[in-house]
Amino acid sequence: MAVADVKFKLNTGAEIPAVGLGTWQSAPGEVEKAVSHAIAVGYRHIDTAFCYQNEHEVGQGIKEALASGKVKREDLFVTTKLWCSYHTRVEEALDASLKNLGLDYIDLYLMHWPVAFNPNGNHPLFPKLPDGSRDIDHSHSHVTTWKNMEKLLGTGKVKAIGVSNYSKLYLEQLLPHATVVPAVNQIENHPALPQQEIVDFCKEKGIHITAYSPLGSTGSPLFTAEPIVEVAKKRGVGSATVLLSWHIARGSSVLPKSVTPSRIEENRNLIKLDESDMATIAKYTDDLAAKKAFQRFVYPPFGINFGFPDKS
Numbered sequence: 001m002a003v004a005d006v007k008f009k010l011n012t013g014a015e016i017p018a019v020g021l022g023t024w025q026s027a028p029g030e031v032e033k034a035v036s037h038a039i040a041v042g043y044r045h046i047d048t049a050f051c052y053q054n055e056h057e058v059g060q061g062i063k064e065a066l067a068s069g070k071v072k073r074e075d076l077f078v079t080t081k082l083w084c085s086y087h088t089r090v091e092e093a094l095d096a097s098l099k100n101l102g103l104d105y106i107d108l109y110l111m112h113w114p115v116a117f118n119p120n121g122n123h124p125l126f127p128k129l130p131d132g133s134r135d136i137d138h139s140h141s142h143v144t145t146w147k148n149m150e151k152l153l154g155t156g157k158v159k160a161i162g163v164s165n166y167s168k169l170y171l172e173q174l175l176p177h178a179t180v181v182p183a184v185n186q187i188e189n190h191p192a193l194p195q196q197e198i199v200d201f202c203k204e205k206g207i208h209i210t211a212y213s214p215l216g217s218t219g220s221p222l223f224t225a226e227p228i229v230e231v232a233k234k235r236g237v238g239s240a241t242v243l244l245s246w247h248i249a250r251g252s253s254v255l256p257k258s259v260t261p262s263r264i265e266e267n268r269n270l271i272k273l274d275e276s277d278m279a280t281i282a283k284y285t286d287d288l289a290a291k292k293a294f295q296r297f298v299y300p301p302f303g304i305n306f307g308f309p310d311k312s
């Protein structure tokens with residue numbers, strides 16, 4: 001089996017395809033084509049979110065792919081996410097996402113960030129206080145949000161629920177109260193931010209890791225990082241292949257974003273990294289750790305300590 005066709009088992013018994021197309025910041029007019037192209041060339045996993053404001057177009061791309069007759073809805077794994085301003089309106093948010101996507105169920109519904117915004121603030125997605133800071137409802141716990149997400153499983157509108165941007169600290173707050181253990185924790189993950197503590201903790205608890213910003217996000221410096229280039233040269237592939245294949249070797253799924261057809265194709269060109277490749281990347285990671293030089297590319301200004309060791 002090609003490495004890109006690997007699937008990982010979730011704690012629900014369902015399988016998540018190892019490579020999913022990311023769609024954050026995929027512009028209108030581009031993302032529909034990106035999604036339909038991705039599915040046409042073999043992707044079976046698409047990641048979006050209510051706050052990306054592109055669910056409708058993502059849904060159009062899925063519809064186009066389904067109309068080709070080559071794939072069926074049940075062949076696809078679609079993830080979307082509950083946005084922070086909807087933590088007190090979980091089912092309403094899910095219904096809005098389903099309507100946007102034109103689907104009657106979601107394979108995986110994630111709590112996007114463990115923080116609730118004021119639902120009655122000055123903006124439906126990004127409410128702010130007069131001082132410009134995010135308008136956060138500090139009285140609302142992410143644990144309450146999770147308990148409400150658990151109720152969604154009975155509606156048939158979601159196959160699995162999970163979390164995103166959860167540190168070990170936040171999972172330790174959540175798990176004692178959870179009836180349903182999250183199926184997935186979607187976190188920023190790449191060799192310059194290995195998040196080993198969370199990866200190990202999730203493994204122990206049966207929570208699958210999905211890696212976001214695996215290429216280092218927009219304008220990434222990772223493509224030219226020397227050890228990545230070294231492994232890429234040795235294996236006769238591009239840096240993207242090395243960066244993405246690293247997750248499969250760790251047992252994680254991965255979400256490369258692209259709206260460029262050739263890159264969408266390249267990002268499925270995964271290989272099985274061998275011990276010496278992994279050792280070269282581990283040395284890079286260890287050197288960054290020793291220098292306290294991990295790189296986190298996505299840390300929006302929530303003004304909250306999420307408990308990530310590189311940020312506290």
Ligand SMILES: NC(=O)C1=CN([C@@H]2O[C@H](COP(=O)(O)OP(=O)(O)OC[C@H]3O[C@@H](n4cnc5c(N)ncnc54)[C@H](OP(=O)(O)O)[C@@H]3O)[C@@H](O)[C@H]2O)C=CC1
Pocket residue numbers: 021022023024025047048112164165186187211212213214215216217218219220240255256257258259260263264266267298
């Ligand atoms: N849960 C969460 O909070 C978050 C989730 N995510 C999810 O993860 C996905 C991926 O993360 P994201 O931050 O978008 O960044 P990625 O790490 O996927 O990097 C995307 C960037 O890399 C470029 N690129 C893609 N493939 C290649 C390639 N083969 N060679 C060179 N450049 C390439 C893209 O350009 P172009 O498109 O122009 O080709 C884009 O600029 C998101 O789209 C989203 O779905 C991301 C961040 C946070």
Ligand SMILES: O=C[C@H](O)[C@@H](O)[C@@H](O)[C@H](O)C(=O)O
Pocket residue numbers: 024049051298300301
């Ligand atoms: O999924 C991608 C990211 O988490 C993105 O949704 C956030 O960074 C958001 O733009 C924000 O500013 O809080």
